[in-house]
Amino acid sequence: MPQPAPPQAAPALDIVSLRKSYGGKAVLAGMTFRAERGELTAVLGPNGAGKTTTIECAENLRQPDSGDIRVLGHLPSDPSLRYHVGVMLQDGGLPTGVKSLELLRHVAAMYPNPRPVGDLADRLGIHSFATTSVRRLSGGQRQRLALAAALVGSPQLVFLDEPSAGLDPQSRQAVWSLIRELRDESVSFVLTTHLMDEAASLADHVVIVDHGRVIASGSVAELTGSPGPGAGHSTIRWETTPGLDLTGLDVTLGNADRAHGAGDAWELCETRPGCYVATGPVTPATLTALTAWLERRESLLGNLSVNRRGLEDVFLDLTGRNLR
Numbered sequence: 001m002p003q004p005a006p007p008q009a010a011p012a013l014d015i016v017s018l019r020k021s022y023g024g025k026a027v028l029a030g031m032t033f034r035a036e037r038g039e040l041t042a043v044l045g046p047n048g049a050g051k052t053t054t055i056e057c058a059e060n061l062r063q064p065d066s067g068d069i070r071v072l073g074h075l076p077s078d079p080s081l082r083y084h085v086g087v088m089l090q091d092g093g094l095p096t097g098v099k100s101l102e103l104l105r106h107v108a109a110m111y112p113n114p115r116p117v118g119d120l121a122d123r124l125g126i127h128s129f130a131t132t133s134v135r136r137l138s139g140g141q142r143q144r145l146a147l148a149a150a151l152v153g154s155p156q157l158v159f160l161d162e163p164s165a166g167l168d169p170q171s172r173q174a175v176w177s178l179i180r181e182l183r184d185e186s187v188s189f190v191l192t193t194h195l196m197d198e199a200a201s202l203a204d205h206v207v208i209v210d211h212g213r214v215i216a217s218g219s220v221a222e223l224t225g226s227p228g229p230g231a232g233h234s235t236i237r238w239e240t241t242p243g244l245d246l247t248g249l250d251v252t253l254g255n256a257d258r259a260h261g262a263g264d265a266w267e268l269c270e271t272r273p274g275c276y277v278a279t280g281p282v283t284p285a286t287l288t289a290l291t292a293w294l295e296r297r298e299s300l301l302g303n304l305s306v307n308r309r310g311l312e313d314v315f316l317d318l319t320g321r322n323l324r
């Protein structure tokens with residue numbers, strides 16, 4: 001059984017200048033990023049951005065036209081990677097006629113150093129459908145079994161494609177806590193997801209891709225605090241009298257802080273009758289100005305909250321709001 005130890009110094013995944021076209025249309029246009037060992041790297045991007053194509057090139061399921069990929073320091077086609085890399089595909093990719101726990105035991109037997117199947121089945125709640133054949137599993141059960149199959153061989157690097165899509169909140173928590181635990185044991189993860197809360201909650205490093213290349217990367221804190229459209233902005237939500245005329249409120253809020261000009265990039269709207277949202281450079285002075293503005297309208301303030309700009313705001317600022 002070939003088991004050359006992957007070079008420890010090499011990153012978990014190193015992708016350099018990847019290019020691929022279909023019928024003359026560039027799908028990957030110089031994709032370059034790195035996933036470090038022992039970290040969870042989340043790859044985010046709109047539909048069709050090139051995430052799956054990139055990851056499938058790293059999994060040796062597709063061939064790029066040019067560029068370089070190293071997985072644990074090896075070419076994706078290196079047969080030794082088989083024992084070090086776990087893959088969870090979106091459609092599960094599991095044989096359908098086998099019983100669930102039997103399948104997991106079978107996969108475990110293919111590896112030199114598998115995780116204890118019983119423990120993994122416990123953690124992911126697989127015992128409750130252990131004797132059900134894969135074809136009869138619900139979507140969420142199949143998803144958990146696919147994750148278990150990707151982890152059972154004790155891989156050093158795991159590719160996860162939307163691991164919690166379709167999972168109920170209980171299963172999602174169980175999956176996230178298992179992933180965190182393994183990451184803390186130095187397992188590396190590369191995760192593609194459309195769930196910003198999943199990326200924000202799990203990722204050490206986030207890579208945002210669009211049109212076949214990386215457009216931003218960093219930790220969640222770096223991305224949400226980085227310069228760019230909307231940087232330094234927060235959202236104020238409050239409830240009060242429905243139907244207030246908001247004309248001039250942007251100037252009032254903008255004037256409240258001398259560091260910002262009047263009307264400086266404030267977006268205001270009444271989302272539902274009596275529920276208001278203001279997005280802009282919030283300071284303590286802004287909140288004083290807002291309450292004074294409401295007082296002048298004899299409106300009683302309720303349910304005031306202030307939220308920092310989140311990963312989803314950054315994602316939308318960078319990739320736009322148009323459907324793909």
Ligand SMILES: Nc1ncnc2c1ncn2[C@@H]1O[C@H](COP(=O)(O)OP(=O)(O)OP(=O)(O)O)[C@@H](O)[C@H]1O
Nearest residue numbers: 022023027045046047048049050051052053054194
């Ligand atoms: N075999 C193929 N033949 C032609 N075009 C393809 C093929 N595979 C992918 N594409 C195109 O490549 C582009 C990128 O697809 P890809 O699946 O990598 O995107 P993605 O970022 O994973 O999207 P999603 O979030 O929707 O899963 C899309 O425009 C897709 O239509």
